[in-house]
Amino acid sequence: MRQKQVIGILTWREGQRFSEPDYLRRLVKAGWKLGAEVYLFSHQDVNTKERKIKGFTPKAGGGWESKWFPWPEVVIDRYRRRVPQYMRLRHSGLFDFANSPFSKKWRVTKLLAEDQRVSRWVPETHVYKKGKVMAMLRRHPLLYIKPGNGTGGRSILKVAAVGKQYQLQGRDKQYGKHNIRVENAVAVENWVKRWVTKQRISDGNFLVQQGLDLALIPNRVADVRLLIQKNEEGVWDVTGCAVRMGTSGSATSNLHGGGKAISFPQFMVKRFGEESAPRIQRECHTMAHQIAQTLEEKFGRMMEFGLDIGVDVSGRAWLIEVNPKPGREVFRQMGDRKTYELAIERPIQFALQLAKAGSGKQEKQRKEVV
Incomplete structure (x- = not known):
């Protein structure tokens, strides 16, 4: 037997x-x-x-x-x-691991921004330091200040120019909401300095990122969660994607903060029409395949990535974040049981394919890029 x-x-x-x-x-x-x-x-x-x-x-x-x-x-x-x-x-x-060690969020963002195959999808991003917020506000009317090692939408601050003033919205480490207005960029810089000191998660850096106009629905943020995984043959395949819609007035779409999940095609057809929706979906899938391939080249064998993708009001797709150990609850929340179950099975299917092939014995995985 x-x-x-x-x-x-x-x-x-x-x-x-x-x-x-x-x-x-x-x-x-x-x-x-x-x-x-x-x-x-x-x-x-x-x-x-x-x-x-x-x-x-x-x-x-x-x-x-x-x-x-x-x-x-x-x-x-x-x-x-x-x-x-x-x-x-x-x-x-x-x-013999199915997935290689990965680097910190900032290093991954920098690596992708410098790779010409994928850089077009990466918003301008810098490590926070004094003066960086004011410099970025001169180029972009919308910024996000977020922890380089955070998860679940915590400690993220949105800074938006509103006339001559600035509106700051965010959730702190305990998911408490903050919503204030300040008079000028100097006041923004001072407020952000206090925020990054108080809201730091362990010893991580904060990032200052070009904001995207993701208000596809008035007064709500909506973004896309896409899951790309290796299948039972060891080939990258998009398992599914869904739109996450934040609560009214929230700076993020995160499900922890009360957001909800919606079918991607249904949402995009309603917002952009039947001609544009398939083009946006193809763009998201192309981005996912190219990013998975690029990161696997850098870090060694991987098995899955969760991509947070922003589709702005013009229909352009942007990479917000990539996670090598993603969740998949978005599909369950959306009521797509079949995709949810496939998303759980695929890591095991890929691990079994490796075990049967004994491929780990031949393939030496690269150590983490630092």
Whole structure:
């Protein structure tokens, strides 16, 4: 009888508390359905002497159970915290990973902005420093100040010129709303200086980014979340994309802040018409494929990216952000169960393809670009 392929999922845990437990539970179960032995583990669960892993799997009634598992043939990295123990394990050479280490948000933005294949989609972006906000306001009437290591829409500030004044809107680290007006660019610079000091997430930099007019609906921000993944043949394929629409008056479209997800074709046809909507969709797909290819060249093998794409009022697509460990809840919120389930299955399908081909034994992954 043929043995099952063994896939490990590396993630953060403390006791039996995991990051993103709902998604990881679904990921393990998707692996079981595909006939694989799949389990979760963290850096503290690796026994290198006996070459076995203390793994965790979901129990039928909720919660987790643990036991010793065989060494995984391929590991999917879902660890989101760059703690020293994780970084040591990641670079130890002990495992064949489906996805390579990635760099910080600012380094990725800079890398893409300097690559002529993809630079046309990247808004002007700089690391925050004194005077940078005033300099950028001379070129752009709209700016975003955002943490280089943030997630979930926290600590993002929108700065917009309104006549001779400036309006500042944002959400702080606790998702509290801020909405004020100031008289001039000097006042903006001073306000932003206080914001980046108070709203810093751990030790990360803040970025100052050219704002895009994404008000496709009056007084709301709308953007696109696109998921591109390797399929069971190891080929990049767009799994799905959806429009995220923010709450009235919000500076972001983030679902954590009360935004909602809408069908991409339905929204774009309504806003831009039946002729323009397919062109915008093709542009988003082209961007995703080119960015995935470019980043894989730089970092080594990858398996999925979530792209946040801004479509401005003229119908032009821009890259806002790229995430190598993306969520996929947008499809569930939209009610697209089929795409949601495919988005969960694909990482396992790709890991199984690697395990069957034994390709990790031949392919040496590059270390993180620093």
